[in-house]
Amino acid sequence: MTEFSIRTTQIDEVMTGVLGKFYAAHGRGPNRIEVSRLRQQVTRATRPDKHVTPLADLMTVWRARATRRTGKTPTELTAAVLRLSHTVAQRADQIPSPVIDRLAEHTIGQVMTRRSTWTRWNVMAEAARSTRAIRVATPAARLALLERVTDAALGSCLSLQAPDPLTVPVTYTRPDGASQFTRAGRTVTPTTGSWMPKPSSSTPRPSTQRRPPRQPGSRRLSPPDRCIALTGAGLRSRRTKPMPSSTSPCPRHG
Structure with missing residues (x-):
């Protein structure tokens, strides 16, 4: 690491002097944010000019440096590490x-x-991150491990996907198990449902009561119209006077 971390060593050496100047100017040490800003300034100030070098040439230089530093080729180093691994x-x-x-x-x-x-897919992606430290034999074994972890994780979740409202009887299925009501040879990809945590017994359930929807074509009555409608209802119940017409003045607003 020392051989290939020259840039970090240079920045740390310059940061020592910068921190000393900060102590002398402020009488205290820098906080976390100030240290980050000072390091950014030092990184820009000490950054050398870049030279475009092909990757193949860089690999050759890196191999030569590793061999000169350790006395072994990169192939021999890799084989030695694998032999010492007990995993x-x-x-x-x-x-x-x-x-x-x-x-x-x-x-x-x-x-x-x-x-x-x-x-x-969200759960499987997180399962891949959780199991990356486990060494498996083949890529197929890695996929099988991800499937096991994903199935176990979704077993503790509640599916939000609506169930299929129709069940096709066996009489109307093809030999391959597909429904006769679908086109032969057509592949139907089911949509991926969403999941959420299963609610516990102590979790209060939200109220499902909603305000009744307004009937189609109905409108909100203005105060004079409402007065006419209420007056008409009262007259109908007593059956003593005829229903006032819509043009007659309202008793309260006339």
């Missing part, structure tokens, strides 16, 4: 269920910090 590649079915449950719990916890609802 054995595993298959997805070799990982015990308690470990899968713990990974699923951590995955859902991380997803809930970013989203209120999520899809299967």
Whole structure:
């Protein structure tokens, strides 16, 4: 790391003098924000001019520096590291269920910090981050591990996708199990449903009562019209006087 971290060493050396000047000028040490700003200034001030170098030439230089520093080629260094590693590649079915449950719990916890609802792909992406430290044998084993963690995580969630309202009887299905009401050879991709945490028994449920919708074609009556309508209803109940017409003056506003 020392061989390939020359730039960081240069910045740290200059920062020592800058911090000394800050103490002398302010009589205190810089806080976290001030340290970050000072480091940015030092980085820009000590940045060398850039020279465009092909990647192949850079790889050759880096290999030569690593060989000169360690006395071994990069291939020999990689082989030595792999021999010293005690981690054995595993298959997805070799990982015990308690470990899968713990990974699923951590995955859902991380997803809930970013989203209120999520899809299967959101959970699988977080499962990939949670399981990246586990070494598996093949890419297929990695996918199988992600599927196990995702299924376990979604098992503790509540699906928001509406169920299929129609169930096709066996009589109307094709030999491959598809419905006869769909076009033959047409691939239908189901939509990915959303998920949310399952509510606990102690969580109060929100009220579902809503204000009744206004009937189509209805309108809000103005005060004079409302007065006429109420007066007419009272006359109908007593049956003593005829209903006043819409042109007659209102008893209260006439």
